Amino acid sequence: ERELIDKDIERLNKQIESREFERNNYLVDIAPFIYLKDEIEKSYKIIENKVEKGELPPQIRETFVHELLERGYCICGNDLNGESRKILEQYITKLALSELSEISIVGKTTIIQIYSDIKEFPEKIDKLNEHINKLNDDLEQKKRRKEQISAEIKDSDIDEIRRLENRRNQLERLIGNIEGDIKSLNRDLEIFNSKLSNKEELYVKEMSKDKKNLILKKKLSLVKNSLKTIEESKLIIKAKIRDQVERNTKNNFLTLIRKKHAFKDIVIDENYIVKVLHSHGYNVINDLSAGEYLILGLSFMSALMTISGFHAPVIIDTPLGKIDDEHRSLITTELPRFLHETQLVLLVTPTEYDHNVKKNLDEFLLKENYYEIRENEANTESMVWCDVNCS
Template identity: 30%
Template sequence: MNNLQIFDIELKDYRQYKGTVRIDLKIDGDQHINIIEGQNGAGKSNLLNAITLCFYNEETHLETQEEQGLESDPLVNKRRLDEINEGESASGYVEVTLGKDEPKYIFTREFRTAKREDGDFSDATGDLRLRQKFQQDWRDVPNPHTRLSEILPTRVHEYFLFDGEQLDDFFDKRYTDRVESAILDVSHIELLNRSLDHIDTVRTELERTSTEYEGEAKRKREKYEEAEDKLEDLESREEEYERDIRDANDRLDEIDEKLAGSSDPEVQRKLERRENLNDRLDEKRDDLVEKRAEVAENFAEAGALIYNEDALRFTLEQLEELENQGQLPPKIQDWFLDQLLDRGECICGAELEDDEEKREHLEELRKEVAVITEGNIEGKIEIPHLLSQADDSLNALLQGVGDITGIEDDIEGIERQLRDISKELEGKEIPEDVDVAQLEQQRSEIEERIRQMREEVGQLRGEIEQQEQKVKDRRQAWQEELEKEEKYEVLAKKISFIDDSEEEMQEIRAEILKEVRNETEEYLNQYFNDLIWKDENYDVELTDEYQVKVFGPSGEKKLGSLSAGERQVLALSFMSALSKISGFSAPLVIDTPLGRISSRPKRRIAQNLPDYLQDTQITFLMTDEEYSQEVQAMLKPSIAHEYRLNYEKDVTQVNDR
C-alpha cells in the first residue's frame, strides 16, 4: 500500500455513539473499499464529522445544517448526558489511526459538554494530540498540526473528506470561482504567493524609504506615486462593486428559494423555465468572454500582417518585376566572384595581393551579392506565405467577430425571455400563497442593479488597464532617471533585480497553474467517462478561465443539460481528480456518493468503482437506498469491510453487515 489509509476510528461518547466504539477500516490488496451503511439520522454523516473534528476541529456536515438554520446535538452523547447533573460535564474523544502497511500515526482530540442549569448544553474541544510509532514504541509528537499538514493540510482536506450531496450544487451558479479556488488549493503555490507578496513589500519599502530623491528623479517619483495611488483607488472601487454584486446575487438566491415555495403549478413551470434560461445565459456569457479573448489574441498575432498586407504585395510585385527585367538575381554571380578571389587576380588583370583596395572591393561586392541573392530567394518564398497567413488571419478575425455578434444576439434573446417571465410573475396574484408579484418585483430591481454594477465594473476595468500602463510607463521613466545619476546606481540595480525576480516567479506560477489545469482536465476526463453510465464517450475541457465544458459524441455542449445525477458524477470526478494531483497520499471518505443517482445508472457506476482510484482507500458512507443489492453485488469483490448502523433511542450500534 503506497498511500496512507485509515486503520481504525475510535469514538468515545461522540454524538450518537455511546461508550467506546471502534471501527476497523484496514484494507488489503485489491479490497480497497469500505462500506458503512445507515439510514438518515443514524450517525453516518457524523463519522465524516468525527474525522474532520479530530483533524481540524470542525464538523463539515454540521456547517451545512447550521447554514440551513438547523440545530445540532451536543458533542457528548445525549444518553451519557442524562447520567450527569446540571452544572456537571462529561467528556469524550475521537481517535483516528493512520499508516500505510501498519499503523504509524494516532491523532486524538478530546471534547467536553457541560450541562447548564437552564437545561441547555455548551461544548468545548481540546487540542489535537499525536502519537507516532518509532520502531516498536509509540511517542507523543509536539506540533501535531505540522505533521498533519504533511499528510492532509486544511486547505485540501475537502477534496478527500466530503459530502456527496453537496456536490450536486458544485457546478451551479458562479461555479468557476469554486473551480479556480480548488485549482489554487491543490497547486502548492502558496509559497510562491507569499514570496510574491514579500517581493512587492520589499520593493515598495525600498522605493519609498531607501533614499531622499532630488531634482528630476524626485519629480518623476512623485508622478509615479500619483499614478499608483489612483490605480489603488480604482482597484478598491472594483472590489467594492464585486462585493456588492456577490451580495446582490445572494439576495437573488434567497428570493428564488421563497418563490420555489409557491404551490401554483404555473409559477413552478415559469421558475423552472427561468432556471434553465439562466443556465444557458451563464454559458453564453462564458462563451462571450472566451470568444472575445480569442479574437483579441488573434488580432494581436495577426494585426501586423493585416496592416502591412499592401506593402507585402507591393514588395512581391517589385521582386517579380526586377526578376523579369533580369536584374534579379544579380548578373554578377557569387560563384564568379569566388573564383576571382581564389585565383587572386581581378577581371582587369590586376594582382589582388598587390592591390589591397581592389581585394576589399571584391569581398564587399561578394557579400552584397550574397545578401541580395539570399533576400530575393527568402522574399520570393516567405512573402506569399505571409500573405496567405494574413488572409487566413483576417478570415479568422471576421469569423470571430461574427461569432461574437451571434453570441450577443443569443444573450439578448435569452434576456428578453427572462424579462417576459419576470413581467408575467410580477402580475401573478395567488391568494394565501407566496407573494410572487412582490418577490418578483424585488428580484427585477436587484437584477437591474446588478446589471448597472456590471456595467460600472466593465468601465472600471478599462480604466484600470489604462492606469496600469500609466503606472508602468511612469515607473520606467523614473528608473531611467535613477540610472542616469551615479548616486542612485546601487538603488537602481536593486530595484531591477527585484523586478526580474518577480517576473521569473510570475512565469513559474503561471506554468504551475497551467500544468495543474491540464492534469485536472486529464483525470476529470478519465473519471467522468469511467463512472458515467452512458455508452458514449464525453470530452471534458477545463479552460484557462476555469470553465468546465462537457461535449458529447457529436461535439455539442452538454454541461447545461446534464441531469442532477450526471452533474454529481462530474463533481465527484472533479474532486477525485483534485485528490489525485494534489500530491497527498490520503484516503478518501465520501458521504452519500450516489444520493442523486437514479437506480438504473447506479449499476454502471458500481461496476466501475472497483477500478476507480485503485491505489487509494475509499470509505463510502451510504444510505440503504444507495447500497442496493445490485450495487452490493458489483462492489463485493473489492470490499474490505461492510458495516450497518442501527440507531435507537439516541444511540447508534455499529454491526458487521
C-alpha cells in the first residue's frame, strides 16, 4: 500500500506543479489587460467616435495624392499649380495622421476579445484554484495515510521490521537533503549562466563601439525590432479574427441549415480556404446544393459583419429564391438576429414574400421602411413606392 501511495504522491506533486504553472502563466497573460482596462476602454471609445464621424478610415490614399503632385496634373487633365497644389499638400498632412491610425481599426477587434477575456477572468481563476486545492487536499490525505502506516510499523513487535522502517526514514531524509542540495546548485548554475550572458553582451557591446556607426546601428536595431513586432502582432490579430469568423460562421450555418446532423464543422484554414466537414469528417464544400451554398454565404457574411467594427447596410437580392420553406423560415427568423443593429435590406419577389415570410419578418420590419415596386397599367413605367399601410 505504501508503494502505491508513494506513486500517488509523486503523481499529485506533478499535477499540482503543472496546474500552478498553468495558473501563473494565465495570470501573467491577463494581468496587463486588467490593470489597463480603463485605458483600453478609452482607446476603444476614441476609435469608435472617429469611425462614426467618418474620420477613419481615410477615403483617399496618401500615395494617390503624392502621385498627382509628382505628375503635376489632375486626372481630369488640368495642371496642378498655385492654390490647387497648396490644397493637396495640406491634405497630405491630414492623410498622414489618418493613415497612421488605420492600425487602430484592426485593434478594435482585439479590444473586443480582451473585454471577453477580462469578463471570464473570475470564473476561470476560481476553477483553476479549486482544482489546485482539490489536488493539495488529496496529497495531504495520502501523506497522512503514509505517516499512519509508518507509525503502525514502528509499533510492531518484530525487531527487524522496526529496524528497516527506521532505516527507510533515514534514507528518505537523506534523499530529501540531497534533492535540496541539487536545487540549490541549479539555482547557482542559473545565476552563473545569467552573469555569463551579461558578460557576453557586454563584450559584444564593447567590440561594436564604433562612434561613426553606433547611432546608425541603434536605429537599425530599433527598426528591425519594430518590424518584427508589427509582423508578429499582425499574425496574432489575423489568427484571432480568422478563429472568430470561423466560430461565428459555424454557429450561423448550423443554426440556418435544416440537415443539422449531416454537417460536423466549418473550418477556415491558414490560407483562408473555407471547408465544410461532413459528419464523417470529409470536406463537402464542392458537393453542396445551391440552397446550402446560399446558406453558407449568408452565414459567412453575417460572421464578417459581426466583427468588422463597421456599421453599413446589408443588401441581399432574392435571398429566398433557391431554398425550401423550412430554410426560408430559418433565414427570416435568424438572419436578422445575426445582424443585430445592422440595417438589412431584402429585395424579394412576390413569390418569395409569402405569408410565412411576412409573419416572420414582421418582428423586425419597420412599417415606414417597407417598399414595393408599382407599375402603370401599360407596364411601361415602374416606381418604388412606400406606404405604411401596404404591408
